Amino acid sequence: MSLWTEITNTALIGCERKSPSLNGAPDKLGGLLAQLDQNDREGALLGAAALVSLYDRAGTLPLKDARPLPEACEPDDAPRCGERAAIHLAMMLRGEYRELLPEWMAKTAAAGRRVSEELLPPLLELGRTLELREAILPVLGARGRWLAAQNPDWSYAVGGFDETLWETGNSDQRRAVLAELRKRDTTRARELLASTWSQESPKDRADFLAALENGLSLDDETFLEAAVDDRRKEVRGAAADLLARLPESALRRRTLERALPLLKFKSNKLRRKTIEVTLPEACDKAMQRDGVEPKPDFRGIGEKAWWLQQMLGLIPPKVWAQESGWPIDDLIAAAKRGDWKNVLLEGWSQAARLCRDTEWADALLAKPIKGAEAVSLFQVLPQTRQEDFILELLRTDPSLDISKPAYNCIMSCQRQWGEALSRAVIDNLLHHAATDKFKFDWLWTGIAHAIGCSLDPALIPEAITRLGEATKRWTDRPPALERFLDFIQFRHEMLKEINR
Numbered sequence: 001m002s003l004w005t006e007i008t009n010t011a012l013i014g015c016e017r018k019s020p021s022l023n024g025a026p027d028k029l030g031g032l033l034a035q036l037d038q039n040d041r042e043g044a045l046l047g048a049a050a051l052v053s054l055y056d057r058a059g060t061l062p063l064k065d066a067r068p069l070p071e072a073c074e075p076d077d078a079p080r081c082g083e084r085a086a087i088h089l090a091m092m093l094r095g096e097y098r099e100l101l102p103e104w105m106a107k108t109a110a111a112g113r114r115v116s117e118e119l120l121p122p123l124l125e126l127g128r129t130l131e132l133r134e135a136i137l138p139v140l141g142a143r144g145r146w147l148a149a150q151n152p153d154w155s156y157a158v159g160g161f162d163e164t165l166w167e168t169g170n171s172d173q174r175r176a177v178l179a180e181l182r183k184r185d186t187t188r189a190r191e192l193l194a195s196t197w198s199q200e201s202p203k204d205r206a207d208f209l210a211a212l213e214n215g216l217s218l219d220d221e222t223f224l225e226a227a228v229d230d231r232r233k234e235v236r237g238a239a240a241d242l243l244a245r246l247p248e249s250a251l252r253r254r255t256l257e258r259a260l261p262l263l264k265f266k267s268n269k270l271r272r273k274t275i276e277v278t279l280p281e282a283c284d285k286a287m288q289r290d291g292v293e294p295k296p297d298f299r300g301i302g303e304k305a306w307w308l309q310q311m312l313g314l315i316p317p318k319v320w321a322q323e324s325g326w327p328i329d330d331l332i333a334a335a336k337r338g339d340w341k342n343v344l345l346e347g348w349s350q351a352a353r354l355c356r357d358t359e360w361a362d363a364l365l366a367k368p369i370k371g372a373e374a375v376s377l378f379q380v381l382p383q384t385r386q387e388d389f390i391l392e393l394l395r396t397d398p399s400l401d402i403s404k405p406a407y408n409c410i411m412s413c414q415r416q417w418g419e420a421l422s423r424a425v426i427d428n429l430l431h432h433a434a435t436d437k438f439k440f441d442w443l444w445t446g447i448a449h450a451i452g453c454s455l456d457p458a459l460i461p462e463a464i465t466r467l468g469e470a471t472k473r474w475t476d477r478p479p480a481l482e483r484f485l486d487f488i489q490f491r492h493e494m495l496k497e498i499n500r
Contacts, residue, residue, distance in 0.1 A: 004056070007049050015041035022048055029055050073146035078114045080141075084497040086116040088490070093122045097490050099449050103416075105135040107498045114141030121147070124154040130172050166192055171204055178211045186215040190223055202232040209238040216242060221249055228289055240291025244314040244354055251290050256319065258287065259311045265324035265334075273326060273334040275344065279304035280311075290314070305343045312347025317360040320348070328363045349373045356380055365389065375408050386413050387421040394424050398431045402443050414450050422456035426463045433470045437478065444480035452487040460492040 003025055010020040019041060022033045032051050036044040081089070085108070092101050108115075115123055120143060127136040133156060140148070140157055148157035155162070156173065161180055165173045182189040193208055200208065209227065212220055220242070227239035228251070243251040264276035279302075280287075283294045287307065291314060296306040320331055335344040345364065352360035353376045361380035378386060390413065393406040400407055410425070417425075429451075438444055455463060464485060471477055 003048075004052055007045065007052060010045055011049075015045055020045050020048060025052075070146075070150060074142050076114060076142045078112055078141050080116045081108055081113045082497055082500045084500065085113075085494070086119060088494045088497060089115065089119055089123075093119065093126065097487060097494075099453050100491055100494060101132060102135045103453070103491075104494060104498070105132075105139050107495060109138035111499050113139070113498070115139050115144060117143055120144045124148055124151070124157060127157060128153060128172070130176065133176070163192075166196075171207070174204075175207060175211065178208055179214070182211050182214045186217070187219065190220055194223055202230075202235060205230065205232070206234040206238045209235065209242065212242060213245075216245060218246055218248055221246060225250070228291065233293070236289075237291060240314065241354060244291070247316075252315065254286070254290055255311050255314045259308070259315060260323070262308060262311075263320070263323075265326065272337075273330050275331075275334045275338050275340075277308070277338065277340040277344070280307045283307045287311075301343070305340065308340075309343045309347040309350075312344065313350030313354065315351055316355045317348045317351045317357055328360060332363060346373060349377055353377060353380055358382060358385070374405065375412050378409050378412055383415070384418075387418055391421055391424055394428055398428050400425075400428055400432065400447060402447075407447060410447060410454075411450050414454055417454045417456055419456050419459065422454075422459045425451055425455070426459065426466065429463070430466060430470055433467065433481075437474070438481045439478065442480075444478075444484070448480055448484040449487060452484060452491060455488065457492065457495050460488050464489060464492075 003022065006021055010018050019038070022030075022036075022044075025033055029051065033048055036047045038044055080086075085104075089104060092098050092104065120140065123136060123140070124144065124147065127133045137157060145157060145159055148154035155165075156176060161177075161184070163177060163181065166177045169177065178189055178193060181192065190212065193212075197205065205227075209224075212224075224239045224243050228236050228243070230236050230239070240251060243249045244255070246252065258280070262278045262280060264278075266274050266276055268274055281304075283292055283303070288294060292307055292310045294303070294307075296303060301309070317328075321328055324331060326334070332345070332348075335341050335348075338344070348360065349364050350373070351357070352364060353373075358380055361377040362385065365374060365377050365381075378389065381389060386409070390406055390409050393404075393409065397404055397406070400410070432438055467481070467485060471481065
């Protein structure tokens with residue numbers, strides 16, 4: 001029995017039941033063990049463990065890595081970011097002001113600079129999630145790409161395109177491969193997905209279908225028609241949405257054929273336009289296959305109305321202007337006068353979102369449509385129109401309260417605004433300083449960061465000065481306002497240092 005085994009057995013049994021036998025040790029080790037006080041059993045056992053452990057490790061040669069050293073990194077042509085810019089990045093990587101990371105990377109890349117070497121590991125680790133990956137790649141430089149090649153978890157940043165990750169990668173890597181391949185060769189991407197379709201999890205099937213939106217064409221119809229037979233609702237819905245976006249798809253024709261007889265466009269004796277609605281009698285298997293769910297997702301709507309609303313949501317809304325010969329505003333006005341206004345407006349809103357129909361989205365928002373559907377319609381609008389729309393809302397009601405339409409639109413418009421919208425929002429913040437004094441702290445936390453990320457950088461000093469002047473006599477500023485001022489001050493300093 002080895003000496004270490006004897007020590008271990010004694011520790012397991014307990015010193016009160018067994019005394020350690022420390023005989024048989026080499027001369028020098030034995031001499032040290034003999035000096036231990038055998039009357040102190042516990043102390044002798046611990047001392048023996050320490051001596052034997054140290055003796056076994058002493059003189060042991062370190063393991064040698066037989067693999068060849070990696071090739072040296074090529075020199076970086078791009079200059080590294082400045083010292084202060086690196087400090088700002090380090091703060092964001094630790095979690096402070098993290099919402100500004102995309103802007104830091106975009107501005108740094110535009111300035112032709114790269115991340116400092118010591119920050120490459122945490123930045124590469126952050127890029128393992130897809131959210132910021134595209135923003136990270138341009139600022140890595142040659143050293144970042146070289147470092148990524150040494151760690152399989154960072155392989156996304158190595159450069160080039162590795163189709164083999166479709167077979168060996170995790171879900172995130174495989175989504176990235178499919179998305180990139182879809183840009184290069186739409187047919188190959190679809191064939192690759194089809195080759196493993198039956199082995200994919202339901203979540204992956206739905207997620208992978210989303211990649212087909214890029215370059216979507218009638219060539220994808222056969223594959224998508226098979227996908228609408230999937231046993232999972234989320235997969236069927238994703239496939240039906242894609243088919244509904246194809247102008248000549250069979251699904252769109254089938255849905256239109258079912259819906260056309262259900263809407264009649266008439267004018268009464270007073271020449272007022274009306275829409276006569278007939279609800280579908282049944283939701284058969286063919287309708288369900290084409291994306292119509294038989295049971296409503298929410299209360300407050302009957303089954304038959306729900307079936308019609310879903311069908312309308314799959315048909316491009318411009319069809320109804322063609323069928324009726326009426327302009328969009330007349331169609332919406334006629335719908336609002338009828339008994340089925342919610343069904344018609346909700347269905348048309350879903351269709352405008354699905355088909356990215358900016359004209360219909362703008363017209364429906366002008367009426368207005370409320371709730372989550374309004375946000376999805378707002379996102380269809382071009383950027384300049386989004387800003388104009390928010391300006392119109394703020395002129396009507398200067399409040400940024402969470403219950404107001406402007407709140408949701410601002411939360412959905414998180415990118416750098418132009419001067420007009422930025423100045424209008426600053427004025428509205430001053431309005432709140434003069435009225436409610438930002439008293440509901442929790443309401444301001446989310447929107448304050450959204451505003452801070454989006455303000456025109458040239459107006460940040462003005463915003464700080466004006467808000468500071470408006471609140472300087474307050475005995476105690478609300479935490480939300482303090483956080484907002486700190487946030488935009490940091491953003492101002494961050495942008496100033498990037499080009500230095």
